Amino acid sequence: MKLKEIAEFLSLEYNGEDIEITALNSLLRANFTELTYCDGEKNAKDIPNTGAAAILVTKEYENLVPKDTKVLITQNPHLSFAFLSKLFAKPLFEQVKEKKQNIAKSAKIMPNVYIGNNVDIGENVVIMAGAYIGDNVSIGDESIIHPNVVIYNDTKIGKKCHLLANCVIGSDGFGYAHNKNGEHYKIYHNGNVILEDFVEIGACTTIDRAVFDSTIIKAGTKVDNLVQIGHNCDIGQNCIIVAQTGISGSSQLGRNVVMGGQSATSGHLKIGDFSTIAARGGVSKNLEGGRVYGGFPIMLQKDWLKLQAKIAMKFKE
Amino acid sequence: MKLKEIAEFLSLEYNGEDIEITALNSLLRANFTELTYCDGEKNAKDIPNTGAAAILVTKEYENLVPKDTKVLITQNPHLSFAFLSKLFAKPLFEQVKEKKQNIAKSAKIMPNVYIGNNVDIGENVVIMAGAYIGDNVSIGDESIIHPNVVIYNDTKIGKKCHLLANCVIGSDGFGYAHNKNGEHYKIYHNGNVILEDFVEIGACTTIDRAVFDSTIIKAGTKVDNLVQIGHNCDIGQNCIIVAQTGISGSSQLGRNVVMGGQSATSGHLKIGDFSTIAARGGVSKNLEGGRVYGGFPIMLQKDWLKLQAKIAMKFKE
Amino acid sequence: MKLKEIAEFLSLEYNGEDIEITALNSLLRANFTELTYCDGEKNAKDIPNTGAAAILVTKEYENLVPKDTKVLITQNPHLSFAFLSKLFAKPLFEQVKEKKQNIAKSAKIMPNVYIGNNVDIGENVVIMAGAYIGDNVSIGDESIIHPNVVIYNDTKIGKKCHLLANCVIGSDGFGYAHNKNGEHYKIYHNGNVILEDFVEIGACTTIDRAVFDSTIIKAGTKVDNLVQIGHNCDIGQNCIIVAQTGISGSSQLGRNVVMGGQSATSGHLKIGDFSTIAARGGVSKNLEGGRVYGGFPIMLQKDWLKLQAKIAMKFKE
DSSP: OBHHHHHHHTTOOOOSOOOBOOEEOOTTTOOTTEEEEOOSHHHHTTGGGOOOSEEEEOGGGGGGSOTTSEEEEOSOHHHHHHHHHHHHOOOSSOOOSSOOEEEOTTOEEOTTOEEOSSEEEOTTOEEOTTOEEOTTOEEOTTOEEOTTOEEOTTOEEOTTOEEOTTOEEEEOOSOEEEOTTSOEEEOOOOOEEEEOTTOEEOTTOEEEOOSSSEEEEOTTOEEOTTOEEOTTOEEOTTOEEOTTOEEOTTOEEOTTOEEOTTOEEOSSOEEOTTOEEOTTOEEOSOBOSSOEEETTTTEEHHHHHHHHHHHHHHTTO | OBHHHHHHHTTOOOOSOOOBOOEEOOTTTOOTTEEEEOOSHHHHTTGGGOOOSEEEEOGGGGGGSOTTSEEEEOSOHHHHHHHHHHHHOOOSSOOOSSOOEEEOTTOEEOTTOEEOSSEEEOTTOEEOTTOEEOTTOEEOTTOEEOTTOEEOTTOEEOTTOEEOTTOEEEEOOSOEEEOTTSOEEEOOOOOEEEEOTTOEEOTTOEEEOOSSSEEEEOTTOEEOTTOEEOTTOEEOTTOEEOTTOEEOTTOEEOTTOEEOTTOEEOSSOEEOTTOEEOTTOEEOSOBOSSOEEETTTTEEHHHHHHHHHHHHHHTTO | OBHHHHHHHTTOOOOSOOOBOOEEOOTTTOOTTEEEEOOSHHHHTTGGGOOOSEEEEOGGGGGGSOTTSEEEEOSOHHHHHHHHHHHHOOOSSOOOSSOOEEEOTTOEEOTTOEEOSSEEEOTTOEEOTTOEEOTTOEEOTTOEEOTTOEEOTTOEEOTTOEEOTTOEEEEOOSOEEEOTTSOEEEOOOOOEEEEOTTOEEOTTOEEEOOSSSEEEEOTTOEEOTTOEEOTTOEEOTTOEEOTTOEEOTTOEEOTTOEEOTTOEEOSSOEEOTTOEEOTTOEEOSOBOSSOEEETTTTEEHHHHHHHHHHHHHHTTO
């Protein structure tokens, strides 16, 4: 799409050179054919380092933009970006005359399954009844997709994964831009989800796709039922995520992290390797690896246990 | 159904005039062809104001019943009502020779979709594989129903809504009447769910239908994954409901209310416009609008933060 | 499978009499054709009482094994057992030429339903569109299976049960054995789920099958939406389990227990008859029946309410 068309679509002024924009991307990942945006003070420091072809930015940060990056001035870059995300969104599914499907002969496909275009299905894969496999999905050898599982387009699934009934992989993340009237505009998520080898996903668990790039669950990680994993999370190898845990967007878990039942993280946090979060722990800050945490706000689990005992004692009087 | 038949079905005495009862309804909504009930002290004050054709009531409140309302005396009106709700329940689906379906030509219907009788589907609507669309459902223009979504009968969906994979709209609310032996009898929910325009519902989220009348999600409200919204809730415009939140039956949220992840309300509460409930906040009373709340029991979020800091400090000693 | 083959498969030494092993089972349930294991100190006391044909055990407990039970020495019996559980796992579904199905003529089966082999479906049962009924499932008279429900193989469902949309019954429990490198090996769950008569299961609720034996929900129990019930739970008659509750593996609830919204139990606990757990209560120990509990750690609900009031008062100063 041409930059001038984009400006016109957004009702923004642009008199510079017209160029082709191929995609949207974040400040530090956007390349010389991509458009990015800066949504405020927090990210402004990264503006000088962008390699984007063009940027949506407020007047106040215009001076930070590198000289090779075209500038679209807007009062609400995040909102402008949300509008654009719809234009650049891939279709949920393509209607083609003849689907291109690379399905191993040893794979077993049960009835009432939907398989999209440009799909790769490996040796001995089992796809059980009612499952939905979107366009551009690949599923590695010996993985099992249980009944009524939904795998959205562009998801990549490794070998020997188990996806239990009714789980959903690759749904849009919960991201919106807001206007002055308090109305919310959907940010279409053009990234995907990657599940590496030996990953297991529980029944009715939901894993959202990334805005850009990938939500990733690394090899050997096991996720229980009814867990929510937000967009752009990076879950390390061999983690154990117990039922009803909620992991907010852009959380980073190291390897062998254990999240107890009904635990949670707020977004954009890092939890170090070999940490354990006890059941109900609510992680509200970065955590060093190798220790056992609990409570909400989060603390060392042993401190939380002591604290609860002291409180009970104190107020018994 | 005739009132004398109803009395006989419930093994209750009734010697008055026989009349036709067309439906069940609540004390203050029931009209002159409908039957209602009073389930105890809490609602007894409304008995004199009912316009119902007939009422199930305990002996002690008989004297409060208006003279145009026929009386069925029962020791457990709620239980009698539960028995009746089954008789008056609409069928989950009707088997008709030829379904009446009003589906726009521009709508796209993927394979393995079930569409019931008397369904309206607007322009450019997309219904993805495995979705279930019950009888008497209407779906407004440009809405997208994702794979394996279940929309129960009588649900009304506005324009430009997104219903993500495996969400369930219009399941029966969790309501039971109890007998002396501690056995529970299902109350069949004959109301419905209304989603206004621009509403988004996350993957594996569940929204229960009303007992009578409607559970309603107003225009522009966005609901994340794995959220529970109980029967008869009234969720205002442009609310944001983050993942794993639980909203108990008959809660009323104003406009632009934000419910953080894993937050909750107990039932029959009002939350004012522009309130924010922080993650994990447990709303246990009505809340004035425009403020940020947190903790459980609920308080101002800034007070909760201070309180947690003071507690940690105090017991460090 | 021959015991010598098993030893070879696990790379363990075994020079004793070769015998046929028909199944895996727990220490106290295994019979004279079954193999069991002891995973450490906690269960070692039960070794002398096993009736198993053979046992996987560490060197240190070898002397506790009864003389009729063959011994396979291994450094990590739980891990060896996990490897074996895959060999003994029943297939998720069987592909047979002609399925044996015993479906009452009065049953209604909607389109896009999958029904496996060796299935019994009673009088007036309704199976709605998109449902999955695995092999060896039985469904009692007048039960209703809502759209897109998944019922795994071997599940037994009583009469007059309601299973709401997208719930999952009989998924594998969340159990793994671990090696020294922190890698997790799936324990295939060969038990099943039993729902007795008059049980109701909410939308998007998940109930895991037992490792051995059964996860059981007794007659008249009602379970709301988005609830997790772990493997080997034993839920008594007429319980009420409100939305988003999490019940960990091997929990035992007496009759008429009420679990409030978002409440939880940790595993292997007993909750006495007629107990109520308030919303958000986190049960961390066995509880005597007939009382109302709340808070986390759990206490009497009245004490929790007092405690919260005292804390608020104390720190107001």
